Amino acid sequence: MFFLMALACDLPKPPEPAKPKTPACELALDKLPGSAWLYSKPQPSGANKPDPTARLRFRDEAGALKADYTAGSSSDVFQYDCASDGKIATCTESNPHADAFCMGYAAVHDGVCDPAAVSTLTGIPLDVVTKAAETVNADLKKLKGDEIAQQRKSDNSPNNKMRGKFKVAIDKGNCGLTVVDKYMTMVDGKVNEFENVIGTAKFTKTEENFTWESCKDADSAWAPGPDDSHLAAQPAGAIKFSAMLQKDQQKGTAGCTLTAEVYKDWIKAEGELTATTDAKWGPRWDTSISLSETGKHVVYFDRYKTCDGKKERIGMTCAMVRVE
Missing domain, CATH: 2.40.128 (Lipocalin)
Known part of the structure; x- marks a missing residue:
């Protein structure tokens, strides 16, 4: 027995398993x-x-x-x-925001935008600046008194993005x-x-399915409070969001199925909503979304109409709330 124990002590230790190699980054x-x-x-x-x-x-x-x-x-x-x-x-x-650069240039050049100078300074094509300058110079000529001083101050600021x-x-x-x-x-x-x-x-x-579209319509969606008006600040939990169609958007929707895809904090949720008819708003979508993290949250509704089997996009609307 002693011989076997001594022999075991003399045996070499097995090699440690090799650490997995970090895959090379192929990003370029x-x-x-x-x-x-x-x-x-x-x-x-x-x-x-x-x-x-x-x-x-x-x-x-x-x-x-x-x-x-x-x-x-x-x-x-x-x-x-x-x-x-x-x-x-x-x-x-x-x-290129040629009009903004024109305003900035004019602020320190007697209220006049010089297209050639702005094009040279910014690299914006001359024809683009020339077109912008026509409108900018016409608007600047209309300014009087304190308006001129205000323009020259506000448009000559490093805070203008x-x-x-x-x-x-x-x-x-x-x-x-x-x-x-x-x-x-x-x-x-x-x-x-x-x-x-x-x-x-x-x-x-x-790899999330984010929206990559600006929300240009913030007037057709809201987080309704008790009186159905927008409640911008709400406690954490299940929060109701609603969307509707403006009068001009309702044209041509009679007899159509109206649906919406929902994005919670810019990420697309599964499934879609079907609109109901509201006595006040007309077509309306309602959903409840759980928001637990304090701070600002945004919910998007991407609205569609299906008429005679043909589905067409109406457009995006969004609502913002602050969870407290």
Whole structure:
């Protein structure tokens, strides 16, 4: 027995199991189209938390890299044109906002927008600036007295976010993105760039089914209180949300089935709602949504009509509440 015990002590220990290798990050700028990302927001304590108010999606449009980005907005989605040098992609808002730059230039040039100068400063095509300048200069000529002083003060401020711009680099260590979120403005006749509210931040990939459309109609949805008016602040729990059609949207819906897809905090819920008929509002959708986290929440209704078997989209509406 002693011999067997001694022999066992002399046996070599089995090798430790090999640690699984971390898969290599294959993410690259040319692989971004078709992917969506969320801002990884730092928390007072603990790990970062994905924040869907700053969500970013890349897509390919006729071979060109495009992006949809919310920039921290609860209801707006902005479109960007992107160019990559292989290491960094620079994305500039597709809407050049030539009128805003014209106003900024005019604020320090005797109330006159010079299209050629603004085009040179901003890179916006001359024909686009010229068209904007026609309207801007006509409006500025109508100003009198204190209005002139106010225009020259308000349109010459670094707080005027005239055009969005961000840069993207691959974060190989986390297999994510590093985004530098900025906006362009004009101060003292010069174009400047300042960091937006998101600043320099990490973004993580998401597979959630988010909406990528701006909510331009906030008047057709609400979170009804006891008297059916919008109750903007509500306690946590099951909260009722409603949507309706404006009078002009109700035209051509007689005899049609009216349905809506619902998005809770920009994420599409399963199934769809069928409208009922309300004596006051006409077609109306009602749903109850559980909201437990304090803060701002947004619910979208994407409305459709099906007439004679043909389904057509009416459009999106949204309502916002603050859970206390």
